[in-house]
Amino acid sequence: MSAYVVRRILSMVLLLVLLSLVVFILFSLLPADPARLTCGKGCTPSVLEANRIKLGLDLPVIQQYWEFVKGLFVGRTYAANSPDPVQCSAPCLGYSFKRGEEVFVLIKDRLPATIWLAFGAFVLWLAAGISLGIYSALRRGRWQDRSVMGFALVGYSLPSFFIGLVAIFFIIIRWQLLPFPSYISPFENPVQFLQTMILPWIILATLYAAFYMRLTRNQMLEVLGDDYIRTARAKGLPERTVIRKHALRAGLTPIVTAAGLDLAGLLGGAIITESIFSLPGVGSLAVNSVNDADLPLIVGITLVAATFIIIANLIVDLLYAVIDPRVRLT
Amino acid sequence: MMRAARPFLAVEGLSVEFPTEDGRVQAVDGVSFSVERGKTLAIVGESGSGKSVTAQAIMGLIDRRLSVVSGRAWLEGRDLVAMSDDEVRHERGSSMAMIFQDPMSSLHPFYRIGAQLSEAVLVHQKVSKQEAREQVLEMLNRVGIPDPKTRIDDYPHQLSGGMRQRVMIAMALINSPALLIADEPTTALDVTVQSQILELIGTLQQEYDTAVVMITHDLGIVADIADHVAVMYGGRIVESGTVDEIFYEPQMPYTLGLLSSVPRLDQVRAERLDPIPGNPPSPISLPPGCVFQPRCAYSDRVTSHACETVRPELVDIGGGHTMRCHLDADQRGQIASDVLSALAGGGA
Numbered sequence: 075m076s077a078y079v080v081r082r083i084l085s086m087v088l089l090l091v092l093l094s095l096v097v098f099i100l101f102s103l104l105p106a107d108p109a110r111l112t113c114g115k116g117c118t119p120s121v122l123e124a125n126r127i128k129l130g131l132d133l134p135v136i137q138q139y140w141e142f143v144k145g146l147f148v149g150r151t152y153a154a155n156s157p158d159p160v161q162c163s164a165p166c167l168g169y170s171f172k173r174g175e176e177v178f179v180l181i182k183d184r185l186p187a188t189i190w191l192a193f194g195a196f197v198l199w200l201a202a203g204i205s206l207g208i209y210s211a212l213r214r215g216r217w218q219d220r221s222v223m224g225f226a227l228v229g230y231s232l233p234s235f236f237i238g239l240v241a242i243f244f245i246i247i248r249w250q251l252l253p254f255p256s257y258i259s260p261f262e263n264p265v266q267f268l269q270t271m272i273l274p275w276i277i278l279a280t281l282y283a284a285f286y287m288r289l290t291r292n293q294m295l296e297v298l299g300d301d302y303i304r305t306a307r308a309k310g311l312p313e314r315t316v317i318r319k320h321a322l323r324a325g326l327t328p329i330v331t332a333a334g335l336d337l338a339g340l341l342g343g344a345i346i347t348e349s350i351f352s353l354p355g356v357g358s359l360a361v362n363s364v365n366d367a368d369l370p371l372i373v374g375i376t377l378v379a380a381t382f383i384i385i386a387n388l389i390v391d392l393l394y395a396v397i398d399p400r401v402r403l404t
Numbered sequence: 405m406m407r408a409a410r411p412f413l414a415v416e417g418l419s420v421e422f423p424t425e426d427g428r429v430q431a432v433d434g435v436s437f438s439v440e441r442g443k444t445l446a447i448v449g450e451s452g453s454g455k456s457v458t459a460q461a462i463m464g465l466i467d468r469r470l471s472v473v474s475g476r477a478w479l480e481g482r483d484l485v486a487m488s489d490d491e492v493r494h495e496r497g498s499s500m501a502m503i504f505q506d507p508m509s510s511l512h513p514f515y516r517i518g519a520q521l522s523e524a525v526l527v528h529q530k531v532s533k534q535e536a537r538e539q540v541l542e543m544l545n546r547v548g549i550p551d552p553k554t555r556i557d558d559y560p561h562q563l564s565g566g567m568r569q570r571v572m573i574a575m576a577l578i579n580s581p582a583l584l585i586a587d588e589p590t591t592a593l594d595v596t597v598q599s600q601i602l603e604l605i606g607t608l609q610q611e612y613d614t615a616v617v618m619i620t621h622d623l624g625i626v627a628d629i630a631d632h633v634a635v636m637y638g639g640r641i642v643e644s645g646t647v648d649e650i651f652y653e654p655q656m657p658y659t660l661g662l663l664s665s666v667p668r669l670d671q672v673r674a675e676r677l678d679p680i681p682g683n684p685p686s687p688i689s690l691p692p693g694c695v696f697q698p699r700c701a702y703s704d705r706v707t708s709h710a711c712e713t714v715r716p717e718l719v720d721i722g723g724g725h726t727m728r729c730h731l732d733a734d735q736r737g738q739i740a741s742d743v744l745s746a747l748a749g750g751g752a
Contacts, residue, residue, distance in 0.1 A: 301509035307465055308504075309524040309575065310497030323514050399559045400513055 075395075078403040082388050089384055090377075097376050102135045106367040112171040116221060129171075130154035140170065167377065168340070168370035170363075177374035181356060187257050188355035190267075191274055191347065192340035199277035200333060201284055202267070206283075207290025214295060222287060229284030238277045238350040245273065255351045270351070278347045282336060289329060297325040327397050331390050338386030342379025410478050411438035412615050413462075414582055418475035418485070420454075420461050429687045431457045433639045434475070436718075439632070441582060442609065446626040446647075448662065449636035450684045451587040455619045458636070459585045461485075462617075463502050464492030479583060498528040500583040501576035506592045507568035511560035517571050518556035521578060528579050543574040547604060566597035570604065577608055584609070585617045590625065603630055623666045627651060635659050635663075638685050638695035641718065645725035655727040655736045657703075658696045660743045694730060702739055706730045 109126040110117070126132050129152055130141055141150065145166035152160040152169055162169045167177040210222040210309050245251045260267040297303065298321055306320040307313075345355025352358065357377060363371035395401045420432040432454040439445045447455045460466050462477045464484060477484040479500060484492055496502075504510045512520055518540055525536040537556070544552035547570040560568055569589060576584060586605065590598035597702045606629060609616050620626060626633055627647065634644040635658065643656040654660050661680035682699040685691060697703045703711035708730075710716075716728040729736065 151737060301504060301506060302512040304465060305504065305510045305572075305575075306512070307493075308496055308502045310493050310495070310527050311523065312493065312527075315527075320512055324512070398514060400561050 075403055079388075079392070082391070083099060086384050086388060090381060091143075091179055093380050093384075094143070094377055096378075098133055098139045098142065101369055101373050102138070104367075104369065106369060108171070108369045111366075111368065118324075125153075128156055167374040170368050170371045172366050173371070174370045180359065180371060181374055181378055184356045184359045186259065186352055187353045188341060188343055188348070188357060190260065191270060191278065191344055191353060191355060192337060194271055194275040195278035195282065195340070195344075196333070196337050198275055199282035202279065203283040203286025204290050204329065207287040208294055208317075208322070210287065210291045211294035211298065223291070226284040226287040228388055229280045230288075232280075233346075234281050235278050235346050237280065238273075238347065241273050242276060242350070255353070257353050269376050270353075274344075274347050274351045274353060277350075278340075278344055286329065287333075290325070293325040293328060294321060297321045300324070323397075327394070330393055330397065334386045334390035334393065335383065338382045339379075341382040343375070410481055413439045413474070413617070414438040414478040415462065416476040416478070418458060418461055418477055419473070420457050420466060420723075421472040421474075423470065424688070426688050430690070431639055431687055432461060435634075435636070435639075435641055436475075437632075437634050437641065437644060439583075439617060441615050442613045444609070444618055444629050445634060446618045446620060447634050447636055448620060448623065448626055450621060452684045452687065453636040454639035454687075455636050456587050458637075459502065459587050459617065459619055463496055463500060465496075465502075475681045480620055488532075491564075492529075495520035497524055497576075497581070499581050500585065501579070501581040502587065503569070503572045503576045503589050504590040506566060507572050508560065508592075510572055511568060513560060516557050516559055517563070521556075521571070524535075524575050524578050539578060540574075543578045544571070546608070547571070547574040547577075548600075549574070556557050557589060564594045565593050565699055566600065569593060569597075569601050573601070573604060573608070577612065577708045580612050581614065582612075583615045583617070585619070587619045588621070591622075598625075602684045605629075609720060610704040613748040623662060629724070635662065638690055639687055640695065640728070641726075642696065642729075643727040645723075645727075649723075649725045653725070654726075654744075655721065656696075657700045657731075657739065659727075660740060661699075664743055664747055694728070702731060702735070 076392075109122055109129060110130050112125045112129065113122050130138060133141070144150065145162060145164070145168070150162045150166045150169075152162065160169055162176050162178075162334060165178055167181070169175075170177055170180060173180060183356035206222050206226075210219045213219045242306075252273065253266075255270040255273070256266065258266050259272050287295055303320055305317060306316045311320075339355075343355055343360050345357035345361055347353070348355040348357035349361055356378070360372070360375045362368075363375065392403070395403045415438065416436050418432060419430065422429045422431055435454070435458055435659045437445060437447075447458065449455045457466070461473050462479075462484060464487070466473055468489065473485055475485060476581045479495065484495065487495070511517065518537065521540040521543065522533065522536040525531065525539050526533070529536070531539070541552050541556060544556060549555050549567060549570055553562070555567075560571070563571065569592075573589075584605070589605070590601050593601060602625060605616065608614070616629075618625065618630060630647045632644065633647055633650040635650070635656070636642065637658050643650065643654070643659045650659060651663070654663060658680070661678070665679040665680060680699055681701075685695055685698070691697055691712075693710065693714055694700070694703070694716050697711040700711065702752075710730045714730070716730050718726050718728050720726050721733070731739070
């Protein structure tokens with residue numbers, strides 16, 4: 075087990091190296107010129123060229139990548155020989171000249187809102203998705219099943235920017251049930267935090283809950299037809315025990331995988347939900363960075379989001395081994 | 405009292421009807437049989453003949469919200485069909501138990517076998533977990549699991565197929581049920597393991613004085629272990645009698661067909677195996693007359709053409725040997741002796 079974990083972590087690192095290399099090369103091929111961003115309105119070709127050299131953008135891509143990786147561990151100084159060098163301390167994910175701030179710091183400041191949004195929605199969608207999915211499976215073919223599945227279909231089909239905007243229009247503007255969203259840390263003002271987050275949570279969770287209802291229902295229906303469920307009934311176990319102990323244990327296992335990966339995906343930023351509710355999260359930062367062609371920031375966000383997914387993959391695999399005794403991690 | 409006269413398990417006119425997208429399906433139609441304690445009844449038939457559904461109906465494993473189960477199934481004088489779901493549940497695993505075809509998929513892959521067996525004890529007996537574990541160890545030992553103290557903490561996938569079926573048998577018999585229904589318990593196992601499992605069931609049957617209903621399509625098994633045989637076809641019993649009556653005085657052409665489609669090592673064969681031509685009928689569209697008529701090689705001997713139009717009744721031809729067939733006694737005798745002598749090695 076521990077040998078497996080070590081090996082998985084090593085391959086994770088290798089994957090991150092490859093991934094960052096690909097991202098780096100990909101973005102260096104874009105027509106946008108990062109040097110242009112460092113050069114204000116009165117830009118002349120000679121200043122631009124000087125800046126390019128200062129930032130090391132004249133170097134070959136591979137060498138730029140090497141500087142980038144080195145910066146992650148030991149920090150990095152841009153334009154070291156000029157009168158106004160820019161310091162980027164380790165872990166340096168790059169420096170946004172557009173925003174005049176280290177990429178790492180920019181992302182770090184935006185992470186709390188994203189994490190709160192993701193976890194809140196996660197709890198909501200798992201609770202709603204799994205419970206309604208089970209309910210639906212146990213009443214297969216009856217009106218309860220049909221209503222839940224109909225609801226899931228609607229939730230799944232409606233784009234979240236649409237229901238998000240409708241919710242803002244009615245709940246905040248028309249009926250004024252909630253104040254205008256304005257993010258604040260829950261440690262500073264829990265009430266305002268909840269008032270701000272409740273709608274984004276629900277909107278984000280609706281989409282995922284719909285998906286999890288269908289997933290859970292299908293899983294349960296499959297498991298309920300399995301032979302060991304018949305054995306459990308043949309033992310004389312009450313139906314409640316058959317469902318809770320035998321069917322759920324087997325049926326929910328694949329949902330753990332899906333849930334882990336979905337949560338990790340959201341930690342990289344829920345772009346639409348964050349943008350609609352103007353939450354200061356990684357997702358809205360990503361949108362802004364794309365609008366500004368702020369290349370170092372885009373690279374940084376991409377890498378952070380990918381790292382979450384890679385780590386979640388490992389955690390999910392380890393969890394799977396805990397849940398299913400047949401899975402041997404070797 | 406009626407009760408005293410009734411056999412230990414008496415199934416009377418048991419029928420099961422499923423709704424499907426193509427209409428209602430009569431999977432089991434008026435099946436009757438009985439078994440005494442210590443005796444074995446074999447229910448024989450092809451896939452789709454309704455034998456497993458019959459077993460599940462007796463066990464109360466058919467979802468009665470979706471299907472209609474009618475008739476009677478008296479177990480020690482109490483009608484299982486008339487009981488509420490919860491009443492039948494209390495009988496399941498305590499007074500009657502069942503083992504299934506595939507021991508791998510029949511055990512829960514995520515729980516240790518000790519936990520799965522203890523669960524069966526704890527649901528029916530008021531004992532502590534420790535006492536339940538003691539009973540499990542004892543039972544594992546009885547069914548011939550080597551080193552039960554270690555094996556009790558194994559997961560099903562760590563055991564061989566034969567061991568898993570032993571675990572299933574242990575689970576079924578741990579509350580000493582008086583009725584054991586075995587639904588093709590050896591079909592998924594190696595031949596060498598098959599005989600061990602059958603022997604084990606036989607030994608435990610004697611020990612507990614259990615009535616056994618053995619569902620199988622393997623006539624070799626029937627000859628080995630059964631006292632009585634019921635042959636099922638198209639959801640009905642088409643012939644039933646003692647094992648000797650079925651093997652030596654078969655009446656119904658379907659029974660003959662089954663007998664001649666089995667290789668027999670005890671007799672020198674002159675001809676190749678004779679499979680029954682055609683396929684079992686779909687329960688959605690059963691033939692209007694005798695359900696076996698489309699595959700029957702002898703139905704044209706019935707001059708009235710009753711085979712095509714009239715369902716034959718179950719007739720007692722003496723001593724509890726019953727069968728459904730429109731052929732008269734002479735014709736049946738002639739056909740049976742022809743087929744059996746051909747089986748015995750090409751002409752008398």
